[in-house]
Amino acid sequence: MKQHTRCSWAEGDALMSAYHDAEWGVPERDPRMLWETLMLEGFQAGLAWITVLRKRDTFREAFAGFDPRKVARFDEKDIERLMGNPGIIRARAKIEATIRGAQIYNEMEARGESFTDFCWSFTDGKVIKNDGKTRTVSSELSERVSKELKKRGFKFVGPTIVYAWLQAVGIVNDHDAACFRRAQVAKVAQVAKAG
Numbered sequence: 001m002k003q004h005t006r007c008s009w010a011e012g013d014a015l016m017s018a019y020h021d022a023e024w025g026v027p028e029r030d031p032r033m034l035w036e037t038l039m040l041e042g043f044q045a046g047l048a049w050i051t052v053l054r055k056r057d058t059f060r061e062a063f064a065g066f067d068p069r070k071v072a073r074f075d076e077k078d079i080e081r082l083m084g085n086p087g088i089i090r091a092r093a094k095i096e097a098t099i100r101g102a103q104i105y106n107e108m109e110a111r112g113e114s115f116t117d118f119c120w121s122f123t124d125g126k127v128i129k130n131d132g133k134t135r136t137v138s139s140e141l142s143e144r145v146s147k148e149l150k151k152r153g154f155k156f157v158g159p160t161i162v163y164a165w166l167q168a169v170g171i172v173n174d175h176d177a178a179c180f181r182r183a184q185v186a187k188v189a190q191v192a193k194a195g
Helices: 014-022 031-044 049-062 076-083 092-110 115-121 140-152 159-168 180-194
Strands: none
Touching (some): 031 115, 092 115, 140 159
16 A cells, blocks of 8 residues: 655654644635634644644534534633533633634624635635745744734734644645645645636
């Protein structure tokens, strides 16, 4: 069986490899998934992504499937419930930021502003394809997006977190030059653009 060459960060852990092969860098257009991923990236702040990935199913269960309408109604009782859940990252500020993030998402929707359109507006709906050799943790783009998210009231959305999110949701294609997913993801982006 032929072994695929992956991005180096995705090697050595079966869960990371599976995430890389199926999800990471695939252009995401679903507004709820874009929001969920942004919230999870916020929980990652100061930690390794594998920590979030291992807890993702429990996070989804604890946060009502990351349904913004439901999460927006979470109250102090829910915060206490979440703080007592060992299956998630128990950081009050991040939990509160997620609840507020759901409220902001809903406020945008109520104004007729699609979260998908907002997220992709920074690149005119196009995927930014980097060279696959240069490694960076933030960019001019992530700084612009971060600034706009903060202006709207989102928390845990600094340029580094936002850059990781842009990579994860495929707004930026940062697969290594030799990675087998690089061309596949580019093809998905082309099909989505044509559709």
